Amino acid sequence: MANHSATHPAHVQHHFVDSDQQFESAKMGMWVFLVNEILFFGGLFTAYIVFRAWYPDLFTQAAQELNKLWGGVNTIVLIGSSLTVAMAIRSAQKNQKRGLELNLLFTIILACVFLVIKYFEYEHKLHLGIAPGSFWNPTPEILAELSHPKANIFFSIYYVMTGIHGLHVLVGIGLMIWLYIRARKGHFSSEYYTPVEITGLYWHLVDLIWIFLFPLLYLIE
Amino acid sequence: MEAVKTSEKTTLQVKRFKPSENPTTNFFTEERGLKAWLTTVDHKKIGLMYLGAVAFFFALAGFLAIALRTELWTPAKTFIEADTYNKLFTLHGAMMVFFVLVPSIPAALGNFILPMQLGAKDVAFPRLNLASFYIYLIGAVFTFIALFMGGFDTGWTFYTPYSSDGDSATVIWVTLGVFILGFSSILTSTNFMTTIHKLRAPGITWDKLPLNIWALYATSIIQILATPVLAITILLLSLENIMDIGIFDPAKGGDPVLYQHFFWFYSHPAVYIMIVPGFGIISEVITTFSKKTIFGYWAIALSSLAIAFIGFLVWGHHMFTSGQSPVATTIFSFLTFLVGIPTGIKIFNWVATLYKGSIDMKTPMLYVFIFLFLFSIGGFTGIMLGALSVNIHLHDTYYVVAHFHYVMMGGTLMALLAGLHYWWPKMTGKMYNETLGKVAATLIFIGFNMTFLPQFVMGAQGMPRRYYNYIDQFTPFHQTSTVGSYVLGVAFLIILYYLVKSLMSDEKAPANPWESRGLEWQSTSPPDLHNFDHTPVVINKPYDYHRPMEEFQLGLAVEHNGHGEAHDVDVKETEQENS
Ligand SMILES: [Cu+2]
Numbered sequence: 132m133a134n135h136s137a138t139h140p141a142h143v144q145h146h147f148v149d150s151d152q153q154f155e156s157a158k159m160g161m162w163v164f165l166v167n168e169i170l171f172f173g174g175l176f177t178a179y180i181v182f183r184a185w186y187p188d189l190f191t192q193a194a195q196e197l198n199k200l201w202g203g204v205n206t207i208v209l210i211g212s213s214l215t216v217a218m219a220i221r222s223a224q225k226n227q228k229r230g231l232e233l234n235l236l237f238t239i240i241l242a243c244v245f246l247v248i249k250y251f252e253y254e255h256k257l258h259l260g261i262a263p264g265s266f267w268n269p270t271p272e273i274l275a276e277l278s279h280p281k282a283n284i285f286f287s288i289y290y291v292m293t294g295i296h297g298l299h300v301l302v303g304i305g306l307m308i309w310l311y312i313r314a315r316k317g318h319f320s321s322e323y324y325t326p327v328e329i330t331g332l333y334w335h336l337v338d339l340i341w342i343f344l345f346p347l348l349y350l351i352e
Numbered sequence: 353m354e355a356v357k358t359s360e361k362t363t364l365q366v367k368r369f370k371p372s373e374n375p376t377t378n379f380f381t382e383e384r385g386l387k388a389w390l391t392t393v394d395h396k397k398i399g400l401m402y403l404g405a406v407a408f409f410f411a412l413a414g415f416l417a418i419a420l421r422t423e424l425w426t427p428a429k430t431f432i433e434a435d436t437y438n439k440l441f442t443l444h445g446a447m448m449v450f451f452v453l454v455p456s457i458p459a460a461l462g463n464f465i466l467p468m469q470l471g472a473k474d475v476a477f478p479r480l481n482l483a484s485f486y487i488y489l490i491g492a493v494f495t496f497i498a499l500f501m502g503g504f505d506t507g508w509t510f511y512t513p514y515s516s517d518g519d520s521a522t523v524i525w526v527t528l529g530v531f532i533l534g535f536s537s538i539l540t541s542t543n544f545m546t547t548i549h550k551l552r553a554p555g556i557t558w559d560k561l562p563l564n565i566w567a568l569y570a571t572s573i574i575q576i577l578a579t580p581v582l583a584i585t586i587l588l589l590s591l592e593n594i595m596d597i598g599i600f601d602p603a604k605g606g607d608p609v610l611y612q613h614f615f616w617f618y619s620h621p622a623v624y625i626m627i628v629p630g631f632g633i634i635s636e637v638i639t640t641f642s643k644k645t646i647f648g649y650w651a652i653a654l655s656s657l658a659i660a661f662i663g664f665l666v667w668g669h670h671m672f673t674s675g676q677s678p679v680a681t682t683i684f685s686f687l688t689f690l691v692g693i694p695t696g697i698k699i700f701n702w703v704a705t706l707y708k709g710s711i712d713m714k715t716p717m718l719y720v721f722i723f724l725f726l727f728s729i730g731g732f733t734g735i736m737l738g739a740l741s742v743n744i745h746l747h748d749t750y751y752v753v754a755h756f757h758y759v760m761m762g763g764t765l766m767a768l769l770a771g772l773h774y775w776w777p778k779m780t781g782k783m784y785n786e787t788l789g790k791v792a793a794t795l796i797f798i799g800f801n802m803t804f805l806p807q808f809v810m811g812a813q814g815m816p817r818r819y820y821n822y823i824d825q826f827t828p829f830h831q832t833s834t835v836g837s838y839v840l841g842v843a844f845l846i847i848l849y850y851l852v853k854s855l856m857s858d859e860k861a862p863a864n865p866w867e868s869r870g871l872e873w874q875s876t877s878p879p880d881l882h883n884f885d886h887t888p889v890v891i892n893k894p895y896d897y898h899r900p901m902e903e904f905q906l907g908l909a910v911e912h913n914g915h916g917e918a919h920d921v922d923v924k925e926t927e928q929e930n931s
Pocket of ligand 1: 619620623666667669670
């Protein structure tokens with residue numbers, strides 16, 4: 132078998148002819164997956180648009196219950212993590228093992244900070260009975276501020292959108308930990324850093340979705 | 353040795369590789385045993401496992417269809433209760449759509465054939481390919497759980513409020529099952545797209561792609577854009593059942609028409625996910641058995657993409673009676689007529705391909721003719737249903753049932769059968785019995801028309817779909833239809849019989865029994881574990897039947913892997929050199 136005798140670097144899987152082909156394929160696969168993700172969230176954004184068009188008052192009223200300050204902090208945290216993940220890729224390209232490890236670690240920490248803040252936001256709201264769908268059971272004070280009969284639907288949309296986004300953050304943290312372990316073992320170099328690159332692509336999309344969610348949910352006047 | 357000059361820069365040294373008729377090893381003999389199969393990343397084994405699973409679900413859902421038809425023998429109760437009847441037709445529809453038609457051609461035949469037609473050793477992401485198969489099985493397990501919990505009677509479309517005010521537990525399980533299943537199609541299509549872009553053998557430029565690949569490419573685009581929308585729809589529906597989020601259920605402040613928009617945004621394109629891969633098979637088979645270049649290569653290739661595009665803009669034709677605005681209805685009706693054009697282009701080009709060809713009526717070709725006949729009826733009746741005034745009369749009648757069975761069974765399934773017979777010797781290394789093949793094809797044609805032609809008449813006369821009872825005047829139509837379904841059942845048993853029998857026989861199929869010029873036929877039957885024992889080099893178009901076979905059996909004999917520049921340039925000259 133003539134073509135199997137060609138020497139392959141260890142990281143190249145047998146069905147690729149060379150490292151370039153493998154890298155390009157992985158990158159394209161991730162882009163196609165990101166298109167999927169955009170369409171997936173696109174469904175949610177459509178539901179948002181439809182309900183907002185029907186009940187504009189509901190959205191301006193209910194958005195007041197969301198904490199703009201912590202939402203804003205979280206936006207900055209995620210943008211920062213996009214920077215660190217980009218720096219991680221840069222470090223890998225320049226063969227800087229230490230830099231790669233540190234930047235991955237920073238990204239993991241920032242992602243965790245995001246989830247912790249999100250947890251306290253959820254916790255506070257659930258405490259006031261602001262819960263999705265049939266769990267909607269607000270305290271009298273909240274009910275006085277938020278008399279709209281469909282208020283629970285706004286929060287259904289809020290919880291579903293931010294919840295699914297949060298799941299994506301969680302998956303990102305898992306991937307980043309996996310990259311960190313592999314980086315520690317010295318799996319990556321300027322020759323081979325495909326997983327870092329494509330996880331970075333994924334992470335940028337997760338950030339980008341939050342950048343749309345934040346103004347659409349928190350900053351309605 | 354021959355030298356193929358690709359450009360000033362690259363010259364590829366190529367050699368003729370004639371496929372061996374009696375290969376000593378193939379992908380069955382390497383990596384043997386149950387464990388090797390269940391953990392394989394070989395696209396051929398995964399394709400065959402998909403084929404087995406799809407055949408299983410087809411048998412199950414087909415059996416349900418026979419039970420349903422038997423119940424409809426008399427106007428009142430024949431042998432099952434009305435509630436059971438509702439559950440059975442829901443299950444028949446959901447299984448046929450999500451477990452059979454959607455994965456059948458791409459995941460089973462496509463998985464096997466696509467890398468071979470590209471001269472690749474595998475798909476781009478073999479492990480994801482295996483994952484997609486297991487995800488498919490997990491989706492099936494969820495559906496069976498729903499079944500054992502008592503079944504669901506929402507119809508395969510899961511319309512709210514049917515799916516939100518009844519027994520939520522079973523609906524949650526089955527919708528999660530469909531949600532999981534979506535990931536399996538997403539992984540398959542991501543794999544296909546990347547493979548088509550990045551893993552083509554040297555010399556395969558976009559104008560040398562087999563039309564089957566163009567069809568699978570268009571299918572992948574539709575799957576990538578539509579499936580995530582189904583995923584989010586079904587997820588919201590599950591959440592509606594779990595915690596009443598109030599988005600789709602009218603009782604909780606939601607909008608059922610919004611659900612219909614979401615659902616059909618996926619499910620109309622899904623019709624093309626099911627039929628476009630079938631178009632690919634028809635293009636392959638019709639040229640091989642006419643021994644003639646395809647007529648209108650680009651027209652067929654690009655019309656697949658046109659279908660993918662326009663197919664996304666017509667979903668509203670399922671909701672003409674749901675209270676859509678008249679403007680939207682008119683636009684959707686117009687676009688529905690428009691989407692018929694690229695399909696018509698294909699039919700004309702296929703028929704033109706037959707003209708002056710030397711037609712060989714083998715079983716696969718017989719199925720192509722059945723396809724052309726049945727699918728054209730399905731297509732035309734679709735145009736009638738897309739007309740606004742006619743739609744009001746025919747909406748939710750047996751006319752619609754007959755229409756989509758002519759498209760899905762008369763189209764997709766006939767194409768699948770054509771492809772299955774066509775590639776059977778390649779996939780298994782065994783030849784099926786030609787006489788029995790023709791007998792079964794004839795029975796299918798008769799049985800199919802007996803089953804579904806009367807349904808057009810009944811529908812036009814007002815017989816509503818999904819009804820358990822009917823008035824006496826429809827009895828002869830229903831009974832003809834039921835007898836037809838039995839004929840179909842017998843035909844499928846014959847197919848099962850001779851295919852299994854061919855597997856047991858010792859007789860080996862030749863490497864290229866049809867003398868096809870397709871790249872997949874230039875390998876041994878069954879193929880080597882890595883598809884080819886050389887890297888194929890392609891200088892001719894896949895349907896150049898006027899050129900000698902030798903020019904289709906070229907491969908790289910030198911160290912250069914042919915990747916890179918050689919990918920993009922036309923291979924211009926062939927100089928004969930003796931070495
Ligand atoms: Cu449609």
